[in-house]
Amino acid sequence: MPILEVKNLTLRFGGLTAVNNLSFDIEENSIMSLIGPNGAGKTSAFNCLTGFYKGSEGDILFQGRTIFRQKPYKITKMGMARTFQNLRLFKDMTVLENVMSGMHSRTSAGVLGAVLRLPSQRQEEKKIRQVSEECLDFVGILDKKDRLARNLAYGDQRRVEWARALATHPKLILLDEPAAGLNHDEKDQLVDLIHRIRKDLGITVLLIEHDMGLVMKVSEKIVVIDYGQKIAEGTSEEVKNNPRVIEAYLGKEDEE
Numbered sequence: 525m526p527i528l529e530v531k532n533l534t535l536r537f538g539g540l541t542a543v544n545n546l547s548f549d550i551e552e553n554s555i556m557s558l559i560g561p562n563g564a565g566k567t568s569a570f571n572c573l574t575g576f577y578k579g580s581e582g583d584i585l586f587q588g589r590t591i592f593r594q595k596p597y598k599i600t601k602m603g604m605a606r607t608f609q610n611l612r613l614f615k616d617m618t619v620l621e622n623v624m625s626g627m628h629s630r631t632s633a634g635v636l637g638a639v640l641r642l643p644s645q646r647q648e649e650k651k652i653r654q655v656s657e658e659c660l661d662f663v664g665i666l667d668k669k670d671r672l673a674r675n676l677a678y679g680d681q682r683r684v685e686w687a688r689a690l691a692t693h694p695k696l697i698l699l700d701e702p703a704a705g706l707n708h709d710e711k712d713q714l715v716d717l718i719h720r721i722r723k724d725l726g727i728t729v730l731l732i733e734h735d736m737g738l739v740m741k742v743s744e745k746i747v748v749i750d751y752g753q754k755i756a757e758g759t760s761e762e763v764k765n766n767p768r769v770i771e772a773y774l775g776k777e778d779e780e
């Protein structure tokens with residue numbers, strides 16, 4: 525059963541059509557990648573899925589319910605989490621505080637409880653801390669939880685972002701270029717992490733990624749877009765040998 529159904533999604537910026545009549549499904553508990561040359565519309569499509577951009581036309585169903593043009597926090601609450609191409613950490617907060625901050629959209633004790641430090645609030649805070657530590661352990665940086673985010677190496681800062689997204693207990697996680705800036709070993713660890721996110725946590729993964737080695741290693745399905753339109757869809761083998769995909773990539777390289 526698909527966890528996400530994108531139906532004829534179109535996004536226009538004035539005269540420019542960034543996403544053009546795009547349709548695809550993501551099966552529950554699978555790993556899928558959205559790829560395409562620079563400027564193909566991948567991030568724009570991601571932003572529509574997560575509510576950061578409001579699509580112009582089409583529909584997006586998450587677990588059978590429409591999320592088209594919904595607010596980002598509502599979509600997070602429904603069980604979709606994302607990371608960003610550019611890190612968005614609170615650099616002067618600790619690693620643990622950064623992860624805990626991601627869970628506040630899901631708390632229930634309310635503002636009054638927070639101000640008065642009611643027992644219910646303290647209980648909830650304890651739970652948030654525990655889950656955040658579990659997520660930091662999962663991504664392999666629990667030992668760095670009390671360090672300021674700004675003092676972490678770049679690869680570890682990326683891990684904080686992943687932990688923060690995982691802490692919201694998503695059903696679907698969207699990773700926007702998770703391998704960008706990582707070294708060879710870190711990329712290998714990322715491949716392992718993506719597999720564990722699906723296998724151990726039962727979370728469906730959608731990624732945008734330029735690193736084709738990584739995409740080919742983890743994806744069960746790949747959707748390729750160019751100029752906002754889907755040009756191919758299939759397994760790594762199918763996509764790799766598709767003449768339209770080869771042309772889209774080589775054509776763009778020639779232009780550069």
Ligand SMILES: Nc1ncnc2c1ncn2[C@@H]1O[C@H](COP(=O)(O)OP(=O)(O)OP(=O)(O)O)[C@@H](O)[C@H]1O
Binds near residue numbers: 542562563564568
């Ligand atoms: N906020 C915006 N306003 C106007 N045009 C935009 C906006 N965001 C993206 N675009 C345009 O939409 C098109 C698709 O851009 P997008 O960033 O989605 O591509 P991409 O596939 O994610 O590229 P990359 O791989 O380089 O990140 C581009 O032509 C881009 O210039």
